[in-house]
Amino acid sequence: MEEEVNYASVVFKANKASSPKAKSEEETVYDEVKVQENKTNQTADTPGVLPAGKSSGSCHHVQVVAWCLGILCVILLSAVIALCVYFATAIHESERLVSDLKADSYNLTNHIKNLSSANDELKKDHSNLTILIGNLTRDKGILESRNTNLTTENLQLKTEKSDLERRIENMTRERNELNLTRAQWSLDAYCPKKGNSQERQCGPCQEGWIHSPSLSSCYAIVDPDSSGQRTWEEAREDCRGKNSDLVIIGSLEEQKFIYEHSWGSTSETNGYWIGLRNASGSWKWVDGSNLTEEYWIKPPSANAHCAISLQKTLEKPKGWKAVDCTERNRWICEMNALSV
Incomplete structure (x- = not known):
C-alpha cells in the first residue's frame, strides 16, 4: 500500500x-x-x-x-x-492625448494667428473699400454735376443751332438776293443799255474801266480831288468794294500802259497808289508775290512802306516812289477782263 x-x-x-x-x-x-495504514492503530503513547x-x-x-x-x-x-x-495604458493614452492636445493647441494658435492676419487684411481691405466708395461717390457727384452742365450746354447748343440755322437761312436768302442784285449790277455794268433802246452792248470791262486787250485786265484810274484822296489801306478797301484790288504791275508793258492812261496834276509829289507794300523787310504785291521789277526814282526812306506810281509828265514816265502809307493819294484798281 x-x-x-x-x-x-x-x-x-x-x-x-x-x-x-x-x-x-x-x-x-x-x-x-x-x-x-498498518500503523493506524499506533497509539499516541509512542514518543514523538x-x-x-x-x-x-x-x-x-x-x-x-x-x-x-x-x-x-x-x-x-x-x-x-x-x-x-x-x-501604463492610461499613462500612454494620457501622454498621447497631451501630445495631441499640444499639437492641436499649436495648430489652433497658428490658425488664430492666420485668422488674426486675415482679419487685419480684411480691415485694411475694408478701409480701402471705404475710401474707394468715398472716391466713387465723389466722382459720381462730379459726373452728375458735369452731366447736368452738359445737358444745359446741350440745350444751349440746340438753341444756338436753331438760331444759327435761322441765320444761315436768312444769309442764304440774302446771298441769293445779293447774287441777283450783283448779277443785275454786273449786267448793267458790263452790258449797259445804249440810249433809249432796250438793247444791251456787253464789253470785257465795267463801264468807266479801261481795257487792255493784250494784258486781259481792266483798270480803274481813280482820280478824285484832294478831299477825296485816301491812304493806301483806304484805297485798297475801295478797290475791294469794286470786286478788284490795287493794281499789280508785272511787266514793263503794263507799266507803260498805266503811265499812258494816268492824268491829273503834273506835280511829281502826287501819284497813284499801287498794290505794292514793304512787309517784314521785303517788298511784296497784294497777291503775295515778290517784287521782281524795280522802277524806283530814288531809294525809299525809313518810313516809306507803300509804293505809288508817279503821274506821267510831258517828257516820259518816271517810275515808282516809296512813301508813307498814311499819305493821301489817288489810286488805281485792277481786275480781270471778261471774255465776250
Whole structure:
C-alpha cells in the first residue's frame, strides 16, 4: 500500500538557561511524517508521534489555506498586473492625448494667428473699400454735376443751332438776293443799255474801266480831288468794294500802259497808289508775290512802306516812289477782263 506523507510542524522551546539570543527565537522544525495504514492503530503513547486523526485534519486545513493563499496571490498578482497594464495604458493614452492636445493647441494658435492676419487684411481691405466708395461717390457727384452742365450746354447748343440755322437761312436768302442784285449790277455794268433802246452792248470791262486787250485786265484810274484822296489801306478797301484790288504791275508793258492812261496834276509829289507794300523787310504785291521789277526814282526812306506810281509828265514816265502809307493819294484798281 502507498504511504501517505503528511507534514507537521513541531515547536521546540529552549531551556531557561539558554543564551539571550536563543530566548528571543523559537525554532520550528518541519519533518515528514509517513503514515502507513498498518500503523493506524499506533497509539499516541509512542514518543514523538502525533495522533493520526489529528495529523490528517491539520494537514488538510493547511493545504486549503495554502491553496487559498496561492489563489489569492495569483488573483492579487493578476490584479496588480492588470492595474499596471491599465495604468501604463492610461499613462500612454494620457501622454498621447497631451501630445495631441499640444499639437492641436499649436495648430489652433497658428490658425488664430492666420485668422488674426486675415482679419487685419480684411480691415485694411475694408478701409480701402471705404475710401474707394468715398472716391466713387465723389466722382459720381462730379459726373452728375458735369452731366447736368452738359445737358444745359446741350440745350444751349440746340438753341444756338436753331438760331444759327435761322441765320444761315436768312444769309442764304440774302446771298441769293445779293447774287441777283450783283448779277443785275454786273449786267448793267458790263452790258449797259445804249440810249433809249432796250438793247444791251456787253464789253470785257465795267463801264468807266479801261481795257487792255493784250494784258486781259481792266483798270480803274481813280482820280478824285484832294478831299477825296485816301491812304493806301483806304484805297485798297475801295478797290475791294469794286470786286478788284490795287493794281499789280508785272511787266514793263503794263507799266507803260498805266503811265499812258494816268492824268491829273503834273506835280511829281502826287501819284497813284499801287498794290505794292514793304512787309517784314521785303517788298511784296497784294497777291503775295515778290517784287521782281524795280522802277524806283530814288531809294525809299525809313518810313516809306507803300509804293505809288508817279503821274506821267510831258517828257516820259518816271517810275515808282516809296512813301508813307498814311499819305493821301489817288489810286488805281485792277481786275480781270471778261471774255465776250
